[in-house]
Amino acid sequence: MKTKIINGKEYEVGPGADLSGADLRNADLRGADLDGADLTRADLTRADLWRANLQGAYLRNANLSGADLRRANLRDADLRDANLKGADLSGADLSGAYLKGADLSEAMLPTFQIPQTGTLTVWKACQGVLVRLLIPAKAKRTASLVGRKCRAEYAKVLWTAKPLPVSWRKKGRITYATGEIVRPDKYDDDPRVECTHGIHFFLTKEEAERSSF
Numbered sequence: 001m002k003t004k005i006i007n008g009k010e011y012e013v014g015p016g017a018d019l020s021g022a023d024l025r026n027a028d029l030r031g032a033d034l035d036g037a038d039l040t041r042a043d044l045t046r047a048d049l050w051r052a053n054l055q056g057a058y059l060r061n062a063n064l065s066g067a068d069l070r071r072a073n074l075r076d077a078d079l080r081d082a083n084l085k086g087a088d089l090s091g092a093d094l095s096g097a098y099l100k101g102a103d104l105s106e107a108m109l110p111t112f113q114i115p116q117t118g119t120l121t122v123w124k125a126c127q128g129v130l131v132r133l134l135i136p137a138k139a140k141r142t143a144s145l146v147g148r149k150c151r152a153e154y155a156k157v158l159w160t161a162k163p164l165p166v167s168w169r170k171k172g173r174i175t176y177a178t179g180e181i182v183r184p185d186k187y188d189d190d191p192r193v194e195c196t197h198g199i200h201f202f203l204t205k206e207e208a209e210r211s212s213f
Contacts (some may be wrong), residue, residue: 001016006027007027014033015033015034015035015036016036016037016038017041019038020063021042023042025043025044026047027047028047029047029049030050030051034053035053035055036050038058042059042141045066045067046065046067047068050070051073053072053074054073055076056076057078058078059078059082062077062205065082065088066085070091071091071092074094074097075097080100080102080114081101083102084103084107090110094145119134122160129165130212131157131159131203132157133157133201134155135155136155136156140153144191145191145192149200154182155184157177159179184198
């Protein structure tokens with residue numbers, strides 16, 4: 001555990017560090033290893049966290065506005081209700097992160113997105129059955145920030161590995177029949193959430209196959 005003087009106060013900085021409520025404004029934490037650290041309610045305004053390891057860190061209600069989080073490891077981090085306004089998250093790994101209530105306005109987000117124009121041919125596993133879908137050009141679509149699963153407003157079924165696979169939803173079920181249009185009960189375009197309302201899919205067949213196990 002390393003000791004750093006930040007804003008006139010001495011802090012222990014390292015894996016599992018207790019930095020809850022700490023004043024870390026403008027702190028130089030480039031490449032810092034904060035794996036599993038408690039940064040709940042910490043003030044990290046404009047902090048330099050380039051390539052920092054924040055895997056599994058607790059950042060709930062933390063202020064990260066304007067922070068440099070480029071290429072930071074935020075896998076499984078708790079970022080619920082965190083202020084990320086204007087933060088630079090380019091290249092950051094947000095796999096499995098909890099982003100419910102986080103403010104991402106004006107933030108620069110990781111580049112994994114899906115084309116927002118034109119048609120897309122994609123894949124899903126429905127009750128263990130592979131399904132090939134066409135996302136029409138007019139259908140809204142969303143890529144999650146926390147995983148590879150995407151979703152669309154509606155889709156056309158191009159092919160199924162077995163006849164009529166069924167996907168359950170809260171208000172009934174969706175039957176996937178070749179040539180038919182499938183629609184969810186409603187569509188949620190929030191990129192902070194991976195599993196929510198929409199027709200879910202993956203960009204590749206391999207990802208869909210892995211998801212069925």
